[in-house]
Amino acid sequence: MTPTAPKKKTQEKTEPEISWLEADKEYGLGVLNGKLVARNPKGKKLAAVPKWLKETELADQLLALCDWLAEHEAECRHRVEIWMLRSLPVPREAIEKIWFDPGWSEALQNMVVTPVDAKGKPNPEQTGLLRDIVSNKGIGVVDRDGETQWLKAAQVLIPHPILIDGLEDLREIAVDMEFSQSVNQLFRTVFAATEEQQDLKQIMDFRGGRFDQLNFATSLCKRLGYPVRGGYACNRIWEDEVPLEARYWVGDDYPEAETTTSELIFVDDDQVPRQISTVGPVTFSEGMLMASQIYAKRKVEKEEGDAA
Incomplete structure (x- = not known):
């Protein structure tokens, strides 16, 4: 029996809550999606940060934070890409500990993962798209049938797409559920050597x-x-x-x-x-x-x- 593709979920996009810091002249400054933002004394978020406000000491500190966050997020993506390119097993406990960090969770979310047993052998039957991590349940994935599984293996693999069994099924699910990846894995162009x-x-x-x-x-x-x-x-x-x-x-x-x-x-x-x-x-x-x-x-x- 052919499994039914999961229905597309329509999610309302809500803007993340901003932690505002008090700035000069009762204005506020904060960081949103890695960028400096401002609000006026009435509490309204401005379309752009006024030049005079951007030149304050608080703005300098927040801009430095934005730069650090951008570098950190890039390093997280780079590290996840290395795990994929080398198809390296990663301890589940290590992933659980870094998941709270948005830089890591954004780089890891929706990546295809495969559990690895104690002998280092992958289990392709449980391959799925990483969606969440809960310490007492394991790594939550959406498998090739569109079902949720919780992986409790000591290690997981982030396989290169040339090694993924059922790649097309996972691609269809990702498209249907509007899952996106920070690191190009699912739709990475792959080449297999011909007999010639x-x-x-x-x-x-x-x-x-x-x-x-x-x-x-x-x-x-x-x-x-x-x-x-x-x-x-x-x-x-x-x-x-x-x-x-x-x-x-x-x-x-x-x-x-x-x-x-x-x-x-x-x-x-x-x-x-x-x-x-x-x-x-x-x-x-x-x-x-x-x-x-x-x-x-x-x-x-x-x-x-x-x-x-």
């Missing part, structure tokens, strides 16, 4: 991407988070405790020279290119994702007759 690619040592699917200047390509790589070394955009990935580095050729000429992309390879710590059949699925997928993102920004010549 298994025997290769280099992937040429993304060769021929032309950039007017090498500067343009290297700047793009840095924006995407990929360092460039020796002419290659690099992405170091740990999988099953084995590090490999995906390398995509973007060029090594002088910065203003035109450049063209070429091979994608996967090298070990001895700098030896590995055959694709020996590259893990997460490593291969993330290497292909890196190359595809860079290649997508290549210069594309307009064909005659194209709209201006």
Whole structure:
């Protein structure tokens, strides 16, 4: 019997309560969604903080707090992404202890998690979208059938999407229930090696991407988070405790020279290119994702007759 998709829940959006601090001239200052906000002496929240009020000592302190919160939230997202990319088991007790922190809870909520038994073996049957954590009940998830389960395993895994069993079912539930993720997991683009690619040592699917200047390509790589070394955009990935580095050729000429992309390879710590059949699925997928993102920004010549 095909399970019935859960009905979409319509939730009224309410603005979070602001803890106002008394400022000059009976105005108030506070922080809302990481930004400085103000209210006038009558208690009405203003659309913008007046310039004179923004220059007060209290405003400086709150702006510094906003900066710290932004850095903290970014670090939480980065850490959760590392757990996903490495598919690392995380102690349930550790997640329970950090859940009270909005930075952590926002990064973790709606991530797909899988319980791991005492021997380190994942249980895909209990995979679900993390919705809540209650210390005496465990980790609350919505499973592939749209049902709520409470996971009490000592450890949970945040799997890379290439490893998620029933990924499409979970995607449908997330869309239907309007669940969003701070860390792109469910809808992350994934690549699986084809039978023809298994025997290769280099992937040429993304060769021929032309950039007017090498500067343009290297700047793009840095924006995407990929360092460039020796002419290659690099992405170091740990999988099953084995590090490999995906390398995509973007060029090594002088910065203003035109450049063209070429091979994608996967090298070990001895700098030896590995055959694709020996590259893990997460490593291969993330290497292909890196190359595809860079290649997508290549210069594309307009064909005659194209709209201006």
